[in-house]
Amino acid sequence: MASERSASRGYDIIGDIHGCAHTLEHLLRQMGYIKRHGVYQHPRRQAVFIGDIIDRGPRIREALHLVRDMVEHGSARIVMGNHEYNALGYCTRARPGSGQEFLREHNARHNRLIQETLEQFDHYPHEWNEFLEWFYTMPLFIEEEHFRAVHACWDEKLIRQFLESQGSACIDEDFLHASAALESFAGQVMDTLLRGTDLPLPDNMSIKSKDGYTRKFFRTKFWADNPRTYGDVVFQPDPLPEEVARQELSEKERREILRYPPDERPVFVGHYWMEGEPAPLKPNVACLDYSAVKYGKLVAYRLDDERELSRDKFVYVNVERPEMGSTPPTEDSVAR
Template identity: 35%
Template sequence: MYDLIGDIHGHADELKALLTKLGYEEKNGVWQHPERKVIFLGDFIDRGPEQVESVRIPRAMVEAGHAMAVMGNHEFNAIAWAKQDPKNPGEYLRPHTDKNRNQHQVFLDAVGEDSSVHAEFIEWFEQLPFYLDLPELRVVHACWHPQYIDCLQPFLDGQQRALPNAWPSLTARGTVPFEAAEVILKGLEIPLPEGHAFEDKDGNERTDIRAEWWNLHGATYRDLAFVPPEVIKQIPHKPIPEHILPGYDQIKPVFVGHYWLSGEPELMADRIACLDYSIGAKGLGNNEGCKLVAYRWQGESALNPEHFVWVS
């Protein structure tokens, strides 16, 4: 059976507390359980104070067979930041702009940019699959989108890991593989109706919203928008055309992270659970509601909200 753990974002102390709460013990440098394994949902890095340990703990568990893990958008970005663009010497697949550097600086400072530790971690990130489709459950960082998963297949190996030569394609804006990776790792964004916009938390005007991709029940843009509560009234109550959303087939449970939820963990749907409850925001001003969340899966197809476990 599996314990699925959401975005860690450099909070290794909370990870160790959560593993302890779940009954894992550290033996010979590896956290382990006699009967269970962890599945990490990605986003190990950036933001928090314990960047190195937040990678080394999951990595040791994966390599010892006590865990599995998928890639998050922060690992994807870290790889692209570190890889030079083969078509543009001296440039990188993720541009080294001030904005991109600021988002990644905590990690770079912790490992030492271009150090052996940095290279070692990037090499491990490259081994992370984009998703897991196990016999009884699915795991992806942000969005289970069958069409985009199909689009990624030419760029992945048999274990859903990016092929070594695929990175220029996966990071080329405006292409299908780039869009597919964006949706899988960052969620589905849909354009608002013409004439509508809102301001994000940084004061930038946005005309797209991140949407509840699994919901096909004739809901409106406002109903399905992942936006801060203070701007929700800026989102129109107009129906979303059904062809825009992929929905979810509900064949088996799917677990995601990424969405910076708050409050007490709850299911998104009978077979969909998000495990990111904003631990990455801890220490950034308002710690209220910041949780590192796990789901203790016991083999059930219909998920049980009583199986959420968390630490603050």
């Protein structure tokens, strides 16, 4: 993709929002963004949203309007998250003969995940349809001279193949339909870039997650250096049983695990529900999802031209209970 970077511009890369609009306003103001003509702007910097604006949180509609206004006025950019992709599939009817009504099945789990979003747009159906169309304009990734951004995983081979086949970083409705088949190229692109890489649990094992979901696969680090055991590559909130974590990976599994080279430009992801104090995962890899909607932190990284990421470039706002009724600070009360 052609670089849009100017020498004086910095980027503020912001993690998963999930409807925490008030907290997002706090974070933007903390970083010196001022609301002018209804849109948050910074004189020298541009925000980059890492996706997952919708679902789960209390102010999804407000968050979408805030983010879209920034993107349309050039004060921000955005990549698609798996929740925006899920919404497209949930709201798009399958083609005749497919054997299903919608691309994303309307089962109990999927209904629950999108419930808050649909309820908050219940009286604004025209707006929701406009946002669904807007989701198609979100690229799956951003690649600049000094950084990369993708919601869950940077897979160089898949990204180059996708660009060659699509001609841009965005999907269209045909690609959405094709991606409903997970084993297809389209399905692999969307699953890997927006949800990450995974491995099956050994011996047909399954584990139940904190949210009651039974898992037979676990998400893996795409930046692990020389992993030897399952514990070296697992990357999800629910830990593996200790006996599984200690089990050695097979040579086939080790060969198949994706790696992000240490000499590549920094890459930023969200998606993974981190906890604790924000810090780089590696000198050139950072996750910015710190569980904002679970009363964690809404996190940004203030990137300039550095090739090695630094802990002191992370900024964040703790999400208080309730996100929900606090008033954003005035411009005079926040340091720029």
